[in-house]
Amino acid sequence: MTATILDQIRGIASDLFGIPMDRITADSSPETIETWDSTQHLNFVLALEETFALQLSPEEMEQMRTVGETARVIENRAHAGSH
């Protein structure tokens, strides 16, 4: 399950930030990906909400500083049941 969610998020990030999926790791962040700016961060949040059919809270958005952390936030939601 973990691998699937992380991979799905890597796929979304790949489409959104325009870089190949194999160059996106759990450690990728706005610091390592140049195209990950504030506008794209909003798009990233929206794509996640759309893909996983949930709504993220401002607190959760703050925790999403890397791709790996984002995966953990989504996983927690999945374990907690639907939104």
Add this chain to the structure above:
Amino acid sequence: MTPTIRTPDLRHEVDRLIAAGSADLACLSLAELWRNEAGAGLAPFLISRFEQLCGKVPMVPMRTAILRSFTVEPVVPLLRAEAFVRGMNLAVKLGDFNAFALEILDSESDLYKFDPKTVILAVRTAEVAPDLWNQYADLPADAIPVIIRRVSDSFNQWIRVFRERSPAALIVHSMEQPARPSAGVLDSQLESGQRAAIRQINHELRNIASQHRDVYILDYDALMGLHGRLRWHDQRKWLIARMPIAADHLIYLAREWMRFLVPLSGRTAKVLVADLDNTLWGGIIGEDGMTGIKLSPEYPGASYQDLQRAMLDLARRGILLAICSKNNPDDAMEVLKNHPGMLLRPKDFATIRINWTDKAQNLREIAAELNLGIDSLAFIDDNPFEREQVRKVLPEVIVVDLPQDSVGYAAALRDSPVFERLAVSTEDRQRTSMYADQRERAQAEQTFQSKEDFFRYLQQEAEVARVSPATLARVAQLTQKTNQFNLTTHRYTEQQIAEMADRPDWQVLSISVRDRFGDHGLVGVAITHDRGDACEIDTFLLSCRVIGRSVETALLSHLAQVAATRGSRQLLGRFVPTKKNAPAREFYAQHGFEKKADDHQGSVWTLSLPESTLSIPDWIRLNTNEGDHH
């Protein structure tokens, strides 16, 4: 909602096709990808690939500016992706956040510098009428009409000024209603309730729009209502990003915008070609028979009636309907003519193809028969295999997907932007019946011994009239559009026609025709010019709807009579050959004219009026109405 599943295989396929230079197939794969997983995640991929394909596949460019009072940035990639899939390359300019009024009023603003073809004014009640939205409870009753006036005056000013400064089409969001009105259920009991006030503003807005050319209202409240106000709105996103719309609903705003941009770009369908079995009715007529197919007001037949109702609605907008079905013609026609559950009848279709030939070939023939480009056709079929075939063989045809469950057929049709129209004329409404009348006429013709018998049976009645303000646009349009039966193919604008009509030595006449099958409307134009003792025919044309029914003889005879009455001794005609006007080549020879000369433009013909035996055929009743200019 089920989580979307990414399909990396199709992404690789797209990149492989682009690398191999197969632009058309790459577009098809991109469109399939978008159908599978349209959304914020996919949009950037789709846009970057379509951008690589621009120049390799035909794309209609369009410049669109979005003026807004809220965050719409995330909608832009969705809009551009939707547009690309429909063959449009949108350049989008976003106005500054909540700066729309200034941008409209300042003639030097970036809005006008951008030179958009279309502009969307996406504003909300909360920003345009904050008092009505947030402080309704504090407002005395007599303040409400003042607010309504203030808001409609503002819209009036913005729209008027915009119209003065830009020729672009303007799409204005109407005002949304609050999900929970300030006064609760009491709101609906009050004369000046919050919702009533917003309804009033929207009513005023519609009036303002109707006073200006190319200003259209997007019913934002209805759009929210369609998707559910509570699901549409995302309060958290509003508070943290000034983005009031939930992530999974942004696509619906993009699609609503497309319902305007598609007709404004001309990328619309003019004909809807429908399959029969399991599309217009449930079951297969060849196997289930008249009593076995499902077509009635009850489930499951009701779904098919719903689809037929949606098709009738399209016909009223001027979209032609046609049938393309692999079937035994006798079986299928029996349903079309006599099944009590059918809402559509043979007369509702411009053409009917029931045979065993493949659909692509039939679609090509339908386009040729109706004299339209293949890209004017839209196609519906319940069978995904047939749809895929048509997509592959004729990528220009707009294939509208139907869902698995027939309950969703009508909605699929109504949701497609290619059938949207922003204005409908009387001619549009009657278009299918004109084609159907034509077909019935053609059938009647086959059963008569001689052409004259048929003409008598038709009971044609024609009216010749001087061009008037009411007919000016149609007359100019005919000179611009008529290619086949057109002796000189002079193209004129409304302005030029009006100037000719004002000169005493020129006559601009139109002819309207009706017969026992229906009204053809204004179908012909003749323009003559007196020169000494001769009357020269500058323009003589007839719409192909009425060619070959001796209307042309009647009109020419009329010109001869009138010229003789005015003292002309001869009628002078010219034939200027073009690639398309062969049907008119023998016209003057057939009517007793003598060829005088051939020159670089064509041939010159004369008819001596005192010796002419030209007369109006006895099977046409010709009325004249040439006295007055209206």
